Amino acid sequence: MAGVSPLVRLLPVMLIVFVLTLAATGIGSSFMPPERVVAALAGQGSRMDEVIVWTLRLPRVALAILAGAALALAGALLQRVVRNPMASPSVLGITDGAAVGVVLFLWLFSDQANNLTVSIHWQPLAAIAGAAVFGTLVIALASLDRGGSKPLKIILYGIALAALAKAAVTLLIILGPVYRASQALTWLTGSVGAAHWQDVLAVGLALAAVMPVLLLQRLTIRQLVLDPQSAAVTGLSLDRAQVCLLAVAVFLTAIATAHVGAIGFVGLVAPHVARIFHGQFRSGYLVSVALTGSFLVLAADTLARIIAPPLELPAGALTALVGAPLFLYLLVKGRQSHA
Amino acid sequence: MRRTAIALFLALCAAAIFSLHAGLTFYSPHTVFAALMGGEGADALIVTTLRLPRTAIGVVCGASLGLSGLLMQSVTRNPLAEPGLLGVNAGGALFVTFGVTVFGVASLAGIGIAAVLGALAATALVFSISASTGGAGNPATTLLAGFTVAALLASFTQTLLLIDETALETLLFWLSGSFSDRPIGLLQLGLPLLVVGAIGSFFLATPLDVLRLDDASARSVGVNVGVVRLAALGLAALLAAGAVAMAGPVLFLGLVAPHLARRLTDGVLPSTRQLIVLSLLMGALIAVLADILARIIVAPGEAPMSAVLALVGVPMLIHLLHRRKGLAA
Numbered sequence: 112m113a114g115v116s117p118l119v120r121l122l123p124v125m126l127i128v129f130v131l132t133l134a135a136t137g138i139g140s141s142f143m144p145p146e147r148v149v150a151a152l153a154g155q156g157s158r159m160d161e162v163i164v165w166t167l168r169l170p171r172v173a174l175a176i177l178a179g180a181a182l183a184l185a186g187a188l189l190q191r192v193v194r195n196p197m198a199s200p201s202v203l204g205i206t207d208g209a210a211v212g213v214v215l216f217l218w219l220f221s222d223q224a225n226n227l228t229v230s231i232h233w234q235p236l237a238a239i240a241g242a243a244v245f246g247t248l249v250i251a252l253a254s255l256d257r258g259g260s261k262p263l264k265i266i267l268y269g270i271a272l273a274a275l276a277k278a279a280v281t282l283l284i285i286l287g288p289v290y291r292a293s294q295a296l297t298w299l300t301g302s303v304g305a306a307h308w309q310d311v312l313a314v315g316l317a318l319a320a321v322m323p324v325l326l327l328q329r330l331t332i333r334q335l336v337l338d339p340q341s342a343a344v345t346g347l348s349l350d351r352a353q354v355c356l357l358a359v360a361v362f363l364t365a366i367a368t369a370h371v372g373a374i375g376f377v378g379l380v381a382p383h384v385a386r387i388f389h390g391q392f393r394s395g396y397l398v399s400v401a402l403t404g405s406f407l408v409l410a411a412d413t414l415a416r417i418i419a420p421p422l423e424l425p426a427g428a429l430t431a432l433v434g435a436p437l438f439l440y441l442l443v444k445g446r447q448s449h450a
Numbered sequence: 451m452r453r454t455a456i457a458l459f460l461a462l463c464a465a466a467i468f469s470l471h472a473g474l475t476f477y478s479p480h481t482v483f484a485a486l487m488g489g490e491g492a493d494a495l496i497v498t499t500l501r502l503p504r505t506a507i508g509v510v511c512g513a514s515l516g517l518s519g520l521l522m523q524s525v526t527r528n529p530l531a532e533p534g535l536l537g538v539n540a541g542g543a544l545f546v547t548f549g550v551t552v553f554g555v556a557s558l559a560g561i562g563i564a565a566v567l568g569a570l571a572a573t574a575l576v577f578s579i580s581a582s583t584g585g586a587g588n589p590a591t592t593l594l595a596g597f598t599v600a601a602l603l604a605s606f607t608q609t610l611l612l613i614d615e616t617a618l619e620t621l622l623f624w625l626s627g628s629f630s631d632r633p634i635g636l637l638q639l640g641l642p643l644l645v646v647g648a649i650g651s652f653f654l655a656t657p658l659d660v661l662r663l664d665d666a667s668a669r670s671v672g673v674n675v676g677v678v679r680l681a682a683l684g685l686a687a688l689l690a691a692g693a694v695a696m697a698g699p700v701l702f703l704g705l706v707a708p709h710l711a712r713r714l715t716d717g718v719l720p721s722t723r724q725l726i727v728l729s730l731l732m733g734a735l736i737a738v739l740a741d742i743l744a745r746i747i748v749a750p751g752e753a754p755m756s757a758v759l760a761l762v763g764v765p766m767l768i769h770l771l772h773r774r775k776g777l778a779a
Contacts, residue, residue, distance in 0.1 A: 196590050197530045197597065252768070263529060267709065270530070271764045274702050278760035285748065300608075376601050383594060419613055428608045435602035442595060443582050 117395030124388070124402045128176070131406065135175075135413045136168045140421070174306040174370065175412045175426065176405040177314040179377055181367040183404020184318075184325075186378025187385075187397060188360040191335040192353045193262045199379035200364040203269035204245045206375070207276035209368040210299055212241020214283045235313065235369035242365030245272055250357060265357075301374035301427025303412050310370040317366040321359050325397060328356060333392065374427040377407050380434045387441045407434045451724050454714050458731040462509070465738040469505040470497055473745045503634040508737040510637060511629065511693045512703060514644045516733020518689035519704030520711070520725055521651060524658050525682045526589035532705035533690035535596040536683065539699035540603035541572020542691070543625060547607050551617040561624055562636050562695040569691035575599055577683070592683070627698035628755045629741045636696045643692030648730065650685045654678060655722040700737075701756050706763040707733035736763055 136152075137143040143151075143160060150156035151164040182200060189198045200206050216237035249272055253264040280299070325332075331352045364378070381404040385391075389399035410433045412426040470482050477485075477493060485494035486502075515533060522531040534540070545568025549555035555564060576599050580592040611618045623631075651658075657678040660668045665675050693700060711728035712720065720728075736759070744758045 195528070195530060197528060197593055202530065266530060267767070270705065271767045274760035275764045278757035278764075281754055281757040282748075285751075285753070380598065418609070422613070424609060424612055428605060428612065431598075431601035431605035432609070435598045435605070438598050439579055439595065439602075442591065442598075443579060 117389075117393055117398075120389055120393070121395055121399055121402065124399060124406065128402055128406050128409065131409050131413070132172055132176070135172045135409055136164055138413055139163075139168060139416060170306040170308050170311050171303050171412065172409065173311045174314065175303045175409040177311060177318060178303065178367045178371040178374065179381075179404035179406070179408030180401035181314060181318055181363040181404075182374060182377045182408070183381035183385075183400045184321075184397065185360040185363040185367070186380075186404075187382035187400045188332070188356045188363075189378070190382055191332055192356050192360070193265055194335070195262065195266060196383070197379070198266065199375075200360070200368075201373070201375050201378065202273065203265070204249055204271075204273035204276055205242050205361055205364045206368055206373045207273045207280065208245025209238040209242040209365055210280050210373055211245070211276045211283075212237040212239070213298055214280050215241070218283055232309075235366075238369035239365045242361060242368060245276060246357075246361035246365070248272060250354065298372045300425040301372035302415075302425035303371050303408070304423055304425070314366055314370055317363065321363060324355070324359055328352065329394075329397070332356065332397070336391070371408075372425075372427060374408060374411075374430055376430045376434055377404050380438050381407060384434070384438055384441060451715055451720065451728075455724075455727050455731065458714075458728065458735060462731055462735045462738065465735060465742070466505050466509060469508070469738050469742050470501050472742050473501060474750055500630075503632060504629045504741060505738060506634065506637060507632050507640070507696050508629040508741045509734045510640045510644055511697045511700060512707070512733040512735070512737025513730040514640065514647065514689040514693040514733070515700060515704040515737075516707030516711070516729040516731075517644075517647055517651060517726060518686040518693070519706075519733075520708040520729040521658075521682045521686040521689075522704070523708050524661065524722065524725075525679050525686070526593055527662070528589065528593055529709070530705075531593060532702075533686060533693070534600060534699070534701060534704070535593055536687050536690065537572030537576045537596055537599045537603060538569040538687060538690040538694055539701070540600040540607070541568040541570075541575075542566070542694040543699055544568055544603045544607045545571070546624060547610050547617065547621060550621055551610055551614050558633055559635065562639060565695040565698075566639065566691050569694050570687065572599060572603060573684075573687040573691070577680070589679070624698045626754050626756070627700040628744070628752065629697050629737070630744075630752060632696060640692040640696045643688050647685045647689040647692075648726070651682070651726050652723065654682050654685070655726060658682060658722040697755075700759070702759045702763060703733060703736060703740075706759075706767055707736060710736075710763075710766055736766075 133145050133148055137145055137148045141163070143163070147156055147160055148164060151160040152169075154161070156164070185205075186199045189200065189203060190196055192198075193203075213234060216234055220233075249265060249269045252268045252272075335352070335356075367374075382400050385396060385399040385403045388403070389396055407430055408426060411429040414433060415424040415426045415429050418424060418429070470486075471477050471479065473496075475496075477497065481489075481493050482497055485497035518533040519531070522533060522535065523529060525531075542565035545564040546555075546561050549560065549564040555561060576592065576596045579595040579599065583591050583595070611621070657668075657673045660671055660673045661675065661678060668675050690704065708725065708729045711725055711732045714728055714732070715724060740755065740758045740762045743762060744753045744755060747753045747758065747761075
């Protein structure tokens, strides 16, 4: 397999995501066979089918794909920067920071009758602000603290601030009115159920914006696997590269969390699945990570719609149900080293 | 180090005694003493049947989780390791949820037993998966397998609870983890596990010291790496299982207590034996302090344990991180 080009290696995953996209567009409260889905996509279907596909199903599917990719990429970058295979957006306080932003937003801008006094479209902005504040705080605390190993500091401060943010969210939910609590809880589990094309556009633009950075830094990302000394010897300016990639990870997590809520597990596991499946030193590794993330969230959301109809479960509750068996299977079958 | 341990012990005693006095109504030392000596009346009842059990359970739980976290972190050489990563909390929660929704378990003792069984079953699953991937030799695999199994089980629990809302209401008090309103009889389950865990880890202290080197070096001085690792993880699982049976899933404590203990030592590289003592005391101290705060912070209600633990633990962690510079954990 060594000589096979990365494109060929990526092909199966791409195919799976594509088939799943067609299936997910067809599945729902009214089932649509694939040929009608394709016809509607091509603009040849019945009017009813086209409305269902283009305004209800497709934004949801697209958002799942993009958000999954963003979260998975953020996880892969964090694991490299922090040099810990257990690092993920939720471990480092970024997701919980976004949650604080949203709960505070709901708390501050509601009037006595529990109506929002400003448009709900500001909610993503609040999430991004919260994530950015907590992300910056983690980085700042870690760099103010001289001595010790930097990645370890980032992790410890990340965990500490994540716990603090969780505590703040819990207390805000308890002290606030019940109506806002249930609203916040729905958002915290993470769901793509209420997707609009605006959400898709926002997450898509964010991914497009970080693409050039990732392309420029692709060698750096590979060098970061080495221990600090060796990485420095290969000509890597560690601090600058780490801060830059950390910022990208914070940005991606913030955008994704703002639009789909706190979907967990994807950021942690997608990089590992891609590593076993694709190989972390081959070119195209990050593409493979992104595709795996897309697959996980899309599959979880599809499952969420069919597991207990007419009830729709939040996708965030099911990412582990889809991802864990897959990852455990690969882990047992792979018998590789995972250090 | 001896001075630190004694200071911690005194602080723990003071906190435990204060815990008997504090709450919705504060009692005078005289009332508390009379109650403990077998006094009667409403005040005595509150002290002996509510505050004494929750303080005792807090101490045992905190010590168990602190030690469990220390074992996990030293065996896997990963500062992110914590008892929950062995699947203990998730397994306990799933079995308890299953017991309540399917078999109609209602008593706290039943819930406690279901929790221990679930915790041990989940740990066994994690171990067998990591063993079939090449074994205890690779701690990173154990952690990843543990995290994945925990996430999977938590996902089952969440789905069960989303579908069955009445079960969610009965279980919410247990699932949020707390030391209050637990029957003191649960100590019969937790205390022996803590004693076994503490004695066992003292026996493992020397090989664990050696295990801080890389595996090859540890092997070359005659330590059976696989056996030591499995034994220590087993002890960690037993300790955490006892804690989850008594208090429900209590997060963060097992992660933070060992880090705090490590930073309290004066030596550049504290021995595992010292760390065991300090982690036990530190865990118990944080648990009792958090429990006191939980009663006061949103009185007359009870604040959730997880939130209060973070409020107590995080400032301590950040303070100590800044105080001792130049020492990596």
